[in-house]
Amino acid sequence: MIGPSTSLSSRDPLDVYPVTMETHTNKSTQRPCGRFAHAAALLVIFSVVLIAPLQSFAQLPLPLPLPGSLVVTLTSPRSGSTVGGTIPATASVTIIGSLIVRGVQFQLDGGNLGGEDTSAPYSVSWDTSTAGEGPHTLTAVARDPLGLQYTSNAVTVIVSNGPPPDTSPPTVTLTSPTSGSTVSGPIEVRATASDDVGVAGVQFKLDDTDLGGEDTTAPYAVSWDPSTASEGPHTLTAVARDDAGNMTISEPITVTVSHAPPPPPPGTFASGDVFVSLETGSVQWRSPDGTLHAELVGQVPGAAEGIRFDATGNLYVTHWCADEACTTGNTVEKFNTNGVSQGTFGSGYNCDPHALAFDTVGSLYVGQAHCTGAILKVSPGSPSIEYTVAAENAGSFWIDLAPDGCTIFYTSWGPDVKRFDVCTDTQLADFNRAPLPGGETHGLRVLPDGGVLVTSGAVVSRLDSTGALVQTYRVSTGEPQYWAGVDLVGDGTFWAVNYLSSNVYKFDLTTGAVLASFTTGTPAQTVVDVGVSPGAPR
DSSP states (O other), X not given: XXXXXXXXGGSOTTOOOOOOOOOOSSTTOOOOHHHHHHHXXXXXXXXXXXXXXXXXXXXXXXXXXOSEEEEEEEEESOTTOEXXXXXXXXXXXXXXXXXXXXXXXXXXXXXXXXXXBOSSSEEEEEEGGGSOSEEEEEEEEEXXXXXXXEEOOOEEEEEOOSOOOOOOOOEEEEEESOTTOEEOSOEEEEEEEEOSSOEEEEEEEETTEEOSSOBOSSSEEEEEOXXXXXXXXXXXXXXXXXXXXXXXXXXXXXXXXXXXXXXXXXXXXXXXXXXXXXXXXXXXXXXXXXXXXXXXXXXXXXXXXEEEEOTTSOEEEEEEESSTTOOSEEEEEEEOTTSOEEEEEOOOOOSOEEEEEEOTTSOEEEEEOSTTOOEEEEOTTSOOEEEOOOOSXXXXXXXXXXXXXXXXXXXXXXXXXXXXXXXXXXXXOOSOSSOOTTSOEEEEEEOTTSOEEEEXXXXXXXXXXXXXXXXXXXXXXXXXXXXXXXXXXXXXXXXXXXXXXXXXXXXXXXXXXXXXXXXXXXOTTOEEEEEEOOOOOO
């Protein structure tokens, strides 16, 4: 018989009492019923094992005297982390009991990730770019010698293989006007801005209120007429933003608004005085050695570009459009020999007047950089005359008039020195024999020998009367060089503007030696043209 009346289901499956062999009349025959019962119990146990879900033994009904269990843990990546590129997925297996590990299979979203790793440490390389952007689930499944599987807890990660978010704000600095200065007539407020990705725009503010619209292209500037503000101190700032929405506010500057006209600069233009135009809208007046004498602040907004003197020593300055619609600026301003603005000069300018030249009877020729790019002749008391010229990249950007009074030499931000006859209204052949070094011509002056001095990219070039390149000029200071305006002194020397550094240099025309120089004290890429005063008539 089988022990007391306790049922098998309420006891440990292997806690089987010894079986008494049944005795028959024939004592020589005994049946091994105890062995069969023991085998049947084992068969029940292993049947339970084989039909159990593929999970850790620890999840099976207890108590069961199984040989052990495996606990699988995903150790990398961490749950909730953001991953990208190719990374390792790693797992550890803790053995409980006497089992051994046959292998670990990693899975991504329920599908196998690579092959099974059969030796510790268990890992697989995962190229996350093969998965879609967003959340994904990783698991690790360990296998024992019987083929039983033990699954780790799931780990959820975020796949992101796009560029990292832009969290770096731009930098911005107000460059004009200077803090502490007094302003009265129309000026340009200017700023420089940069960003590791790109500046989306700069918004200027006056006393924390928007000043004009946002400027989305460099150089960043806005026109301001201080007469619209109350007299006294005011604060200017500039706010730069990038496409990611990062913003930076510049250090503020304080200016004093005065509605009284500014006092005239001291003295009178003298022979050899040097004048340089600034994209801030003003003009620096310097002594022949480059020492700063005064700054001319006019009445016309817009960047100051080309400058030229008439026969009586008055100074003329071109101004580009001061706003996107070109409703302000876009004209020529005249200063008398004391440096006092006389207001605008001439009319009919099409778009961005730039360079100037006078003929012997006082007519002014104006090269225009954009729109039609035509050359305009402005004569007092007569309607303006427009000459349509062949352009390369920027209309009749820089001009000079030959001694014959008819031939205008001009550049168009291309590789050539071009010519036009205003007496016959005829386009002439290019002057240069071959494209000039640098391929981007700018300021030029006709030389007394019939040649031409012209800035062209990183050098200043000299052409002889046949148009052949005979000499180039540059400085050995190590600074980046891109030459803009140029003017002759009249004694075998000339001044030239390095636009990239805002430095101005004086060269010997024959030897190329640098004889003098000065820095304007303004940011790089703010100085445009240079002019040498003939002096007021005595």
